[in-house]
Amino acid sequence: MKKIKLLTTALLVATLLAACGKKTTTPSSSSSSTSSQTTETSTVASTSPATTETPSNTENPSSFAFTKMDIEAISQGDYSSLVGKWVSEEGNFYTFNVLGLVGDSKIEQPSRINEGVLETGVRYGGGYGYALVMIPAGVPIPRAYYQDYDHSDIHRDRLYGTQSAFNNIDQEDVYYRVPPQTNIESNPLTTDDTGVRLESGQSTIDYANAILGPLNWQVIESNYNRTESIPFELLQGENGWLYRVYRNGVILSQTKDVIIYVP
Template sequence: MNKHFIKTLSLSLLASLFLTACSITSKQESGSSSSTSQTSSQTTTSSTEVTSTTSSSTSSSNLETQTDTALDLDAIAAGDFSSLAGSWMNSHGNVLVFDQTGLVSEDSFWSGEFVWSNGLLTTSVQASSGVGGYALVLVPKGMAIPSEFFTDGSDPSDQTKDRLFGAQNVLSTENFDPFYRVSTALPHSQSNLETGVTLESGQVSIDYATEKIGDKAWIVLEGNYTRTESVPYNLLQGSDGSLIWVYQNGVIYGDNNQLLYTP
């Protein structure tokens, strides 16, 4: 099988998956306090507008905190998402969060159906209430992204780490911006405790975090306070790039499962 045919096949699979995602969604709402990062044709991923966006400089520092968990594509394809769980961030500060149920977001969802292409696993992410969608590709560490995915070269990403990337068509290496894991799996051990505290919104969680652990100009990156199948929390980022998980019961965790506050 020649390289031209392989390239045509892989791009056809990617395009087919993206068109499926787009065909069943409508224009996404803006102004949501919680979002899942969306990606464009250059994989410059943009999330539904939340409180603010972060700078590339603070975000890039967090890319170095990836855990040792390795993606198990066979298990994920079979419905076991434990190796995918955690928070993933690209250099622009966009975040994707996964737990044991899959993608955590109030504004987007994934299809849960997977396609194998060139040894990589691909699924579709779709907006819950708006036009938009993209193919999400999962790449385990130690594996190069095939050149068939790029128009102008070979894989520019860090192959020593697990990666996720979104695409709507063929990619450019110049603008390629994959997601790397920046935190460990959720939920945390005390997130189900009965504390007498119930936080109701992203802004409330920001005010609460400021009161309990200090003001770092917190912004909401992701949240799931209304998702009944997951332990409710908001993921906040400080002006110094730090990440914290503010659970609806008032328990706050930092990176590496560090318990910062409990009521």
């Protein structure tokens, strides 16, 4: 691990967490204006989940868009733009569902947006925690978190957990979404080559509980018997959020019209 110098801006981390330990990872489980441009995609404006919506009848999608890290929505408790696994080069990872971190840790609230990133914290059941920074693609990591160089990939959404300032931020210090969206060339809504094949009904609900989180999901529309393309079921959670869960395991936010999860 790199030489660690204590943050000269220790007050920043202190305001995020009352108790601090050493830099920790989850074991198993630019400017300020930039943040306003990171909401989902350039063609999607809404970041607030709708409670009611007319189900879509689109059965042959010819285009698709992936979710982007939405720090405004995350700061309000909507983690849908983070759903899935985020992995570092060292093999450590975070797993998120729409409710937050999966496992024995949780995101500390309140969070704050600063210099185009979301500054928050992670707290474990044992009481210790550390600062967690969520950085949308196109936004540099603030200089308060390192001394010399930031070697992370600015073209990708990133997570960075720390309590101390590093001389450099290297690739092994940063977490990226997997699979990388930039590596997905074919339309996930029209391919069966995902390793997942769901059945209509309870199989889809169980899958939603595992990936999206337990929200008493109800199937409100199914096109399994009326399409020649990849069928899906439209699910609604107890909070009113709507998601299309496709037979191949791909999940699309009906509210925001973006893919939030690919197996």
